[in-house]
Amino acid sequence: MDAYLGIDVGSISTKGVVITKNNHVIAQAYLRTQGKPVQAIKELIKNLQMQTNNTKIIGAGTTGSARRLAGVMIGADVVKNEIIAHALASSYFHPDVKTIIEIGGQDSKIILLRDGIPIDFAMNNVCAAGTGSFLEHQATRLGIPIEQFGNYALQAKTGVTIAGRCTVFAESDMVHKAQLGISTEDIIRGLCDAIVRNYLNTVAKGKNIQPLILFQGGVAANIGVKTAFERALNEQVILPEHFLVMGAIGAAILAQEYVSENKTTKFAGFRTADIKFITKAFECKDCPNSCEVIETFREGQIIDRYGDRCGKWSENT
Amino acid sequence: MKVAFPCFGYETISLKNFVENLGAQVCLPPPLTEKTLSLGTKYSPELICLPFKITLGNLIEGLRAGADTLFMAAGARKCRFGYYHYIQETILRQVGNGHKFYPISQYTPFEFFFRKMPSIFSVSPVRVITATYLLLQHSALIERFRNYIRKARILDFNKSRAQEKHALELLEHAKKLSQIRKTKEAIDKLFDKTKIIPDNTIKIGLVGEIYIMLEPFANHDIEKELGKMGVWVWNQRSLYRHLKHLLHIDHLGIKYKFQASPYLKDSPGGEAINTVGEARSFIKNGADGIIHIYPFTCMPENIAFEALQKMSDDYSVPLLSLSIDEHTSQTGLLTRLEAFVDLLKRRKMITQKPKIQNSKIKT
Numbered sequence: 001m002d003a004y005l006g007i008d009v010g011s012i013s014t015k016g017v018v019i020t021k022n023n024h025v026i027a028q029a030y031l032r033t034q035g036k037p038v039q040a041i042k043e044l045i046k047n048l049q050m051q052t053n054n055t056k057i058i059g060a061g062t063t064g065s066a067r068r069l070a071g072v073m074i075g076a077d078v079v080k081n082e083i084i085a086h087a088l089a090s091s092y093f094h095p096d097v098k099t100i101i102e103i104g105g106q107d108s109k110i111i112l113l114r115d116g117i118p119i120d121f122a123m124n125n126v127c128a129a130g131t132g133s134f135l136e137h138q139a140t141r142l143g144i145p146i147e148q149f150g151n152y153a154l155q156a157k158t159g160v161t162i163a164g165r166c167t168v169f170a171e172s173d174m175v176h177k178a179q180l181g182i183s184t185e186d187i188i189r190g191l192c193d194a195i196v197r198n199y200l201n202t203v204a205k206g207k208n209i210q211p212l213i214l215f216q217g218g219v220a221a222n223i224g225v226k227t228a229f230e231r232a233l234n235e236q237v238i239l240p241e242h243f244l245v246m247g248a249i250g251a252a253i254l255a256q257e258y259v260s261e262n263k264t265t266k267f268a269g270f271r272t273a274d275i276k277f278i279t280k281a282f283e284c285k286d287c288p289n290s291c292e293v294i295e296t297f298r299e300g301q302i303i304d305r306y307g308d309r310c311g312k313w314s315e316n317t
Numbered sequence: 318m319k320v321a322f323p324c325f326g327y328e329t330i331s332l333k334n335f336v337e338n339l340g341a342q343v344c345l346p347p348p349l350t351e352k353t354l355s356l357g358t359k360y361s362p363e364l365i366c367l368p369f370k371i372t373l374g375n376l377i378e379g380l381r382a383g384a385d386t387l388f389m390a391a392g393a394r395k396c397r398f399g400y401y402h403y404i405q406e407t408i409l410r411q412v413g414n415g416h417k418f419y420p421i422s423q424y425t426p427f428e429f430f431f432r433k434m435p436s437i438f439s440v441s442p443v444r445v446i447t448a449t450y451l452l453l454q455h456s457a458l459i460e461r462f463r464n465y466i467r468k469a470r471i472l473d474f475n476k477s478r479a480q481e482k483h484a485l486e487l488l489e490h491a492k493k494l495s496q497i498r499k500t501k502e503a504i505d506k507l508f509d510k511t512k513i514i515p516d517n518t519i520k521i522g523l524v525g526e527i528y529i530m531l532e533p534f535a536n537h538d539i540e541k542e543l544g545k546m547g548v549w550v551w552n553q554r555s556l557y558r559h560l561k562h563l564l565h566i567d568h569l570g571i572k573y574k575f576q577a578s579p580y581l582k583d584s585p586g587g588e589a590i591n592t593v594g595e596a597r598s599f600i601k602n603g604a605d606g607i608i609h610i611y612p613f614t615c616m617p618e619n620i621a622f623e624a625l626q627k628m629s630d631d632y633s634v635p636l637l638s639l640s641i642d643e644h645t646s647q648t649g650l651l652t653r654l655e656a657f658v659d660l661l662k663r664r665k666m667i668t669q670k671p672k673i674q675n676s677k678i679k680t
Contacts, residue, residue, distance in 0.1 A: 065648065065652070080655075080659070081652045081655045081656040081659065082652070082656075083652075083656035083659070083660070084656060084659045084660070084663075107649075115667075117663055117664060117667050118660050118663060118664075119633075119635065119660070119664060120629075120635050120636075120660070121656060121657075121660060122638075123649075123652075123653055123656075206623075206626040208630070287348075288347045288348050288350055289348060289350055290350055290351070290352075309538065310478075311478065315475075
């Protein structure tokens with residue numbers, strides 16, 4: 001069976017899917033990047049290979065913040081940003097989607113679509129308050145598994161107001177509220193509300209949010225944030241079936257588009273998992289710009305270079 | 318006298334030639350790098366806007382390179398730029414020793430031509446006026462070159478790199494009027510005018526704060542990156558226009574003020590009114606999207622942002638807003654640019670289809 005591979009390497013998690021021609025997900029994997037994207041991508045590939053025995057990958061796409069590295073490693077046909085990937089996947093599964101709320105490990109974005117076409121988007125700009133890594137940090141601090149975090153918010157009787165503008169101040173505010181004797185459940189619900197408030201006031205500021213609203217990305221797994229969105233927007237917020245791997249599905253769909261046009265694939269095969277990849281950085285001293293050039297080696301051979309302003313390194317690979 | 322002033326995009330060349338025409342030696346600080354920025358950040362108030370940090374860092378580098386006279390642009394308009402020179406002068410007095418500091422454009426044209434410049438450079442007012450005339454001519458040439466290179470990048474990006482290098486060398490040596498004229502001809506020849514930009518090229522209007530817009534280091538070379546993606550960048554800001562504004566002969570400014578009027582009646586300070594006016598006129602001329610780029614915590618541009626959002630809704634033209642500070646990462650910026658361009662491309666593909674169908678029905 002022919003299939004397409006999509007990989008989404010984010011700051012916190014690495015996601016991968018294998019889809020059929022009809023965009024049916026036949027295998028998916030989700031694991032922590034843990035600051036080692038190369039390792040994570042290899043493990044992901046191994047994992048997906050085990051799930052799909054008799055399929056042949058005829059196209060591959062990557063997305064996410066490490067899309068370039070992932071693309072070079074697996075030999076991707078398409079390397080695309082997360083926004084287009086998310087929009088494509090969502091409009092396939094929910095053709096009438098008009099708003100996508102996506103909160104990941106370190107970024108949050110809003111994508112507006114009309115008739116299945118992305119028409120506008122915004123991403124958090126200067127501040128990453130209220131994204132997944134902050135929630136995770138708070139969960140660890142309170143000794144609650146991150147998977148349970150949302151349920152705590154649902155058990156709250158009333159919410160308290162937590163300052164959500166800045167994660168550091170939010171944390172001090174949470175400590176302060178706890179010291180007043182307020183229950184953990186109420187504080188967590190307050191935190192979920194604060195995240196939503198911050199999102200709506202910064203990322204989604206001035207954007208026309210219309211139903212159908214989809215909520216995806218790692219934070220969507222948190223039921224507390226989902227209900228907080230519903231409270232704030234007064235609209236139903238839908239969690240797509242594959243909300244964790246939507247970006248990866250989008251990348252696979254893009255690969256499919258590419259392959260149907262160009263009829264060939266650059267995909268290097270599942271053996272990527274056993275090949276040694278090294279990434280090095282050096283400072284070019286040829287001019288005062290002193291650019292930091294990043295090099296990727298496959299088994300000692302240079303396969304990619306970038307980061308230079310003049311282009312003399314990146315052009316010679 | 319060794320003169321230093323902060324780098325300002327390609328326009329640095331115009332300013333350098335201006336000072337040299339006044340008979341002073343220019344001790345140009347090194348090009349802007351991360352070191353400049355960290356030096357500037359070290360001595361700056363924490364939440365001041367990015368241009369302050371960059372220019373301060375660059376001035377300090379100038380001092381270290383041996384300059385004894387520093388020039389800094391200064392605005393008397395309603396934003397923090399008007400206070401730059403007071404603070405920078407104080408900071409520089411602590412960092413350097415025995416240098417002179419002149420906030421240049423704060424003076425009225427009369428003061429500039431007849432009092433300040435003649436006394437600083439000990440030359441006659443006539444020479445100041447001649448040098449300023451040449452500065453205007455040279456910066457007009459830079460503006461011309463900018464317009465050429467924007468098109469050249471779409472046609473052949475790799476070739477445009479060589480063209481850019483060559484043109485900048487030519488511009489460097491254009492000091493006298495005759496040289497400027499020759500350079501103009503040479504630059505006209507360098508860029509092939511017969512090639513036309515394809516109709517389906519994505520056109521993006523770039524608006525925002527002038528320093529961030531014109532200094533490639535500050536904006537992470539946004540114009541080049543967009544050019545690489547095949548986008549035709551429209552940018553109406555230049556030193557030439559800014560100089561004309563200072564001399565009260567900037568007719569474009571009046572036009573943009575009029576264009577901005579439905580959204581912004583009066584200038585809230587800085588260049589906000591230009592930002593809004595330019596954006597509206599870009600949209601009217603068929604821009605596919607608007608990129609608004611400004612320093613984080615910039616007051617006037619934040620006001621302009623609100624107006625731009627309303628405009629983007631009214632005309633349904635997408636707007637990408639980028640606020641830049643020293644923590645802005647190149648990767649993050651590129652992701653946003655790439656996504657924005659993709660969005661415009663997909664939009665264009667869809668909006669163009671019905672038109673073709675309609676015309677078929679008519680015929």
